[in-house]
Amino acid sequence: MAAPLPPSRPRIPGSGLAKGLAVTLRTMTKKTVTAQYPDVQPELPPRSRGVIALFEENCTVCMLCARECPDWCIYIDSHKETVPAATPGGRERSRNVLDRFAIDFSLCMYCGICIEVCPFDALFWSPEFEYAETDILELTHERDKLREWMWTVPEPPALDPGAEEPKEIAAARKTAEKLEAQRAKEAQEAQQAEEARQAEEARQAEEARQAEEARQAEEARQAEEARQARETQQVQREEEGEE
Amino acid sequence: MNDALDVALRLVIVFAVFMVLPLVVGQTEHKVMAHMQGRLGPMYAGGFHGWAQLVADGVKFAQKEDIVPAEADRRIFQLAPAVALLPYLLVLVAIPIGPSEGAVGQIVDAGIFFVLAVMGVGVLGSLMAGWASANKFSLLGGLRTAAQLLAYELPMLLAAASVAMAAGTVSLPGILNAFEWWWLPWQIVGALVFFVAGLAELQRPPFDMPIADSEIIFGAYTEYTGLRFALFLLAEYAGIVVLCGLTTVLFLGGWHGPFGADGLGWVWTLLKTAVLAFVVIWLRVSYPRLREDQLQKLAWTALIPLALAQIALTGIVKVAIN
Amino acid sequence: MTLAAAAAHSAHSGFLSPTGIEIAFVLVGIATLGAALVTVTTKQLVHAALWLVVALGGLAVEYLLLTAEFIAWVQVLIYVGSVVVLLLFGLMLTKAPIGRSPDADSGNRWAALGVAVAAAGALVWVVVDAFRTTWIDLDGPAQGSTEVTGTFLFRHWVLPFEALSVLLLAALVGAIVLSRKRSKEQS
Numbered sequence: 174m175a176a177p178l179p180p181s182r183p184r185i186p187g188s189g190l191a192k193g194l195a196v197t198l199r200t201m202t203k204k205t206v207t208a209q210y211p212d213v214q215p216e217l218p219p220r221s222r223g224v225i226a227l228f229e230e231n232c233t234v235c236m237l238c239a240r241e242c243p244d245w246c247i248y249i250d251s252h253k254e255t256v257p258a259a260t261p262g263g264r265e266r267s268r269n270v271l272d273r274f275a276i277d278f279s280l281c282m283y284c285g286i287c288i289e290v291c292p293f294d295a296l297f298w299s300p301e302f303e304y305a306e307t308d309i310l311e312l313t314h315e316r317d318k319l320r321e322w323m324w325t326v327p328e329p330p331a332l333d334p335g336a337e338e339p340k341e342i343a344a345a346r347k348t349a350e351k352l353e354a355q356r357a358k359e360a361q362e363a364q365q366a367e368e369a370r371q372a373e374e375a376r377q378a379e380e381a382r383q384a385e386e387a388r389q390a391e392e393a394r395q396a397e398e399a400r401q402a403r404e405t406q407q408v409q410r411e412e413e414g415e416e
Numbered sequence: 417m418n419d420a421l422d423v424a425l426r427l428v429i430v431f432a433v434f435m436v437l438p439l440v441v442g443q444t445e446h447k448v449m450a451h452m453q454g455r456l457g458p459m460y461a462g463g464f465h466g467w468a469q470l471v472a473d474g475v476k477f478a479q480k481e482d483i484v485p486a487e488a489d490r491r492i493f494q495l496a497p498a499v500a501l502l503p504y505l506l507v508l509v510a511i512p513i514g515p516s517e518g519a520v521g522q523i524v525d526a527g528i529f530f531v532l533a534v535m536g537v538g539v540l541g542s543l544m545a546g547w548a549s550a551n552k553f554s555l556l557g558g559l560r561t562a563a564q565l566l567a568y569e570l571p572m573l574l575a576a577a578s579v580a581m582a583a584g585t586v587s588l589p590g591i592l593n594a595f596e597w598w599w600l601p602w603q604i605v606g607a608l609v610f611f612v613a614g615l616a617e618l619q620r621p622p623f624d625m626p627i628a629d630s631e632i633i634f635g636a637y638t639e640y641t642g643l644r645f646a647l648f649l650l651a652e653y654a655g656i657v658v659l660c661g662l663t664t665v666l667f668l669g670g671w672h673g674p675f676g677a678d679g680l681g682w683v684w685t686l687l688k689t690a691v692l693a694f695v696v697i698w699l700r701v702s703y704p705r706l707r708e709d710q711l712q713k714l715a716w717t718a719l720i721p722l723a724l725a726q727i728a729l730t731g732i733v734k735v736a737i738n
Numbered sequence: 739m740t741l742a743a744a745a746a747h748s749a750h751s752g753f754l755s756p757t758g759i760e761i762a763f764v765l766v767g768i769a770t771l772g773a774a775l776v777t778v779t780t781k782q783l784v785h786a787a788l789w790l791v792v793a794l795g796g797l798a799v800e801y802l803l804l805t806a807e808f809i810a811w812v813q814v815l816i817y818v819g820s821v822v823v824l825l826l827f828g829l830m831l832t833k834a835p836i837g838r839s840p841d842a843d844s845g846n847r848w849a850a851l852g853v854a855v856a857a858a859g860a861l862v863w864v865v866v867d868a869f870r871t872t873w874i875d876l877d878g879p880a881q882g883s884t885e886v887t888g889t890f891l892f893r894h895w896v897l898p899f900e901a902l903s904v905l906l907l908a909a910l911v912g913a914i915v916l917s918r919k920r921s922k923e924q925s
Contacts, residue, residue, distance in 0.1 A: 193702040197452040207456040489836045492788065526884045529811035536819025540791065543826045547784050550836050562827035569820060586808075586884050 219330045221300040222283045226326050227274055227319035231295035234269035238287035238296060246280035247287060248273060248313075274319060278304070279312040297326040426522070427509075434505050438653035439470045445653075445697045446470075452701040473646075480642035487550035488639065496548060497640070497647035500541025503534045504654035511661045512589045514671050514682040520589060527588035528576050531662060538651065539565045539617065542626070545648070546636035557635020560626035560708065561619065567715035568616040568623075574723035575610035578730045579603060579666045592670040600669070602733060606726040607667035609719050611692070614659040616711070618652060620696060622703035625711055660692035661685070668692075763803045770796030783834040787825050794818050808884040 208215055217223070234251040250273035256266045288296045299322040306312050332339070338346070446469060450457030462468025484493055510527055512520035524530045539561060546558020580586045582603065583594040616623035619635075627635035637648050664670055668688045671681025706714065773792040780786050794817045801810035844850070891899055 190703075194698060197698060197702045200454055201448065201451045203454070205451060205456050206454045209456070209459070487836065489782075489784075492784070524807075526808045526811045529808065529815055529884075533811045533815035533819055536815060536823075539823065540818070540826075543823065543830075544788065547826070547830055548836070555830060559827065559830050562823050562830070565823055566820065566827065573815075 217300045217302075219327060220298060221302075222285060222298050223300040223302040224278070224298075224304060224314075224322050225276055225281070225288065225319065226297045226299040226301075226322035227316060228295050228297065228323050229271055229274065229316060229320060231293045232271055232274065233293055233295075234271050235292065237290050237292065241286050241290045243284060243286065244277075244280040244282055246277040248275040248277070271316070274316040275313050276319065277313040279309045297323065299323070299325045300327065301325045430509050431505070434508050434654060437657045438650055441656050441693050441697075442470050442649075442653045443467065444693065445700075448694065448697045449701050452698070477642055477646035482642045482644065483639075485550055485639050489548035489550070492544050492548035493639075494644070496541045496545035496636075497644040497651070498541070499544060500538055501647050501651040501654065503538035504651060504658050506534050507531050507658050508654075508661075510588060511658070511665060512592060512670065513661075513685040515589075515592070523587065523589060526586050527590075528580055528586045528666075531588070531658075532573060532576060535617070535655075535658065536565070536569060538655070541648075541651070542619075542636045545640065549636065549639040551639050553632040553634075553638045554636050556632050557626045557638070560632075561636060563708075564616055564619065564623065564626055564711060567712055568613040568719070571609050571715060571719035571723045572613035572617065574720065574727060575606040575613065576666060578606040578723070578726045581727065581730045581734060588665050592665060592672070595669045595672055597669070597672070600667075603667050603726070603730070605722055606730070607663065609723045609726065610667065611659070611663050613715070613719055614663065615696065615699070616715070618655040618659060620652070620656070621700040622706050623711060624705055625708050628705055656693055656696050657689070660689045660696065663692055664688040759803060763800065766796055766799045766803070770800065781838040781840075782836075783832075783839055784826070784829055784836075787822060787829055790825070791818055791822050794822070805883075806887075808887045 234249060236249055239245075239247040239249050249271070251269050251271050253267050254270050256268050258265050285298065288298060301322050304312075304314070447457045447465070458466030458469035460466055461472040484490055507530075509522050510520070510524045510530055512523075514520075542561045543558050546554045546556075546561060549555075579591060582599060583591040585591060585594065619626050627637060629635075632638070637645060640648060664685055669684075670688070671684050673681070673684035770793050773789050773796060777786050777789040777793055780789065794813065798810045798813040798818075801807075801813060
């Protein structure tokens with residue numbers, strides 16, 4: 174059995190018809206939602222998946238993107254170059270050089286796995302979406318085009334307040350803090366040394382002053398002794414004279 | 417000679433009105449319907465808010481190939497759009513827009529009968545098209561058109577008869593001359609019946625079962641292309657103009673208004689007609705299509721009794737006044 | 739209409755010097771007759787119905803030329819607007835093909851012709867005998883205008899009018915009874 178209907182309040186006949194008319198009339202006075210696209214560019218949300226851009230300086234030709242791509246729509250060609258040893262007598266290094274990087278956007282399904290999987294941050298989502306072609310073959314875009322799109326990649330959006338710090342920033346900050354702490358420690362040590370030096374100087378000065386005072390006191394004592402000795406002599410002389 | 421010139425001038429003016437007003441209604445429908453659905457409607461043709469969209473449509477229609485299906489009844493197929501369109505042109509001649517002699521194409525003594533009779537002929541065009549297309553959808557559309565016409569002609573006539581009784585004349589200017597403001601509440605039921613029945617006769621949504629494009633393509637017009645199809649569309653919009661004008665004249669007092677009765681009567685007529693045309697569009701946007709049995713039920717169990725009741729009321733009041 | 743009346747008014751001439759309106763009357767009459775003949779002889783059913791429209795429309799024009807404006811428009815309204823539509827509705831429900839129907843002919847054509855001629859003869863004789871050389875008086879209100887027709891109908895001929903109404907009412911009641919009976923059987 175169906176649930177009993179909620180008690181309907183008494184309705185004026187035709188109120189439903191009036192309601193319908195009211196809805197359309199109200200909609201007519203509101204702002205329309207039509208996007209006038211070619212005249213007005215759409216406001217795309219951040220992280221729009223428009224097209225995949227390539228920052229080729231970061232690419233090491235590791236081929237992860239090409240292999241993870243579910244549609245096999247990424248084409249990468251490369252060759253190896255040897256780099257002469259950096260230090261005399263050192264070993265030569267080899268390096269991958271990118272020759273071709275192309276994405277066939279007629280196959281791409283915009284899953285974004287290549288961007289996720291890139292360990293060197295060479296692939297990015299760009300919000301650019303106006304790259305329709307009249308021939309399906311022309312939808313295979315080469316590295317220069319992908320590089321052009323790189324400059325349309327927006328800045329990453331700001332983090333939420335209270336969000337965890339990004340790892341790279343955390344690492345950088347840790348290093349900076351370590352450096353800072355080291356520098357602070359050195360500075361403290363230097364200050365301590367300075368303070369010690371100053372204390373030594375002060376002590377030496379005190380010693381000098383005390384030595385001076387002692388010398389002066391000795392002189393005074395000697396002078397007193399001499400005076401007393403002179404007085405004693407005088408008294409003896411007077412006594413001799415009287416006799 | 418002067419008479420001939422006068423007649424020619426009147427015909428030219430009526431023809432110009434016939435060509436312009438339906439396009440204005442059509443363009444209004446484009447824009448009003450769009451905004452009622454949260455859209456903008458045509459924006460490009462003509463530059464300013466797509467004002468020339470229907471002109472562009474006309475050019476497009478004129479360029480199309482005129483195709484007659486191989487199995488069709490050629491002559492009837494080709495004749496049908498003219499039969500559908502011309503009656504509305506004729507009707508327009510008899511609708512007065514102002515109180516003076518010059519504000520009506522031709523004063524017809526039996527105006528109501530003339531107008532309703534000729535409008536009824538217009539539906540023959542749809543029937544001819546539906547039968548001659550040799551297409552099952554068209555035939556269904558034709559059948560539905562005929563059934564709808566039979567059902568709605570009667571309430572329309574009865575409602576018009578009520579006004580004729582009230583005015584004591586069947587001439588359109590005569591009815592307007594006899595009009596008093598209190599006819600408005602007196603004849604309001606008749607007005608509603610007349611307007612609804614007229615909408616049904618024009619096959620306008622929500623009464624567009626005969627041309628229901630989501631189920632029988634476009635009914636009787638399925639096989640038409642190019643100019644002939646455009647003529648059918650023009651007939652529909654001319655029908656809206658005629659229906660709104662007639663409702664204005666019969667029930668809303670035509671050129672009578674709160675002020676400006678002397679020189680500005682035609683403004684009142686046009687204004688009322690425009691408001692009614694807006695209502696026609698509004699109804700189209702707001703309501704879903706009536707099913708065939710609902711259509712018939714509405715006509716026979718609601719509109720006809722209402723129209724008869726209106727006639728009874730009119731008679732009682734008329735006798736009471738006299 | 740006013741033009742037609744004026745033209746008719748200016749000519750009190752007989753058959754030998756016909757006025758424009760009389761010529762028009764005769765031409766429209768011939769066209770109407772032709773349409774009527776095609777209606778009964780064509781083998782395409784829907785064409786027959788459409789030729790009937792032409793014939794009825796021609797009749798309406800004849801009424802107009804005789805200044806019977808009201809009758810003319812009622813003719814269009816009832817016959818062209820409703821009766822023919824009903825006819826077409828019925829035809830569309832049948833298997834009427836586009837093109838000739840092979841079985842559209844009837845074996846009774848000569849009998850039908852005889853009945854038609856007899857009916858036409860009777861009507862013509864009655865009309866000719868009733869009016870003979872009566873001329874329409876155009877000086878007063880037009881004889882066929884709505885007002886005059888109404889006065890005639892509801893003053894002088896009110897009894898036949900009411901009798902006809904009763905007949906139609908009886909037909910209506912009969913139709914309702916028939917349709918109710920059938921629905922009961924179905925249920």
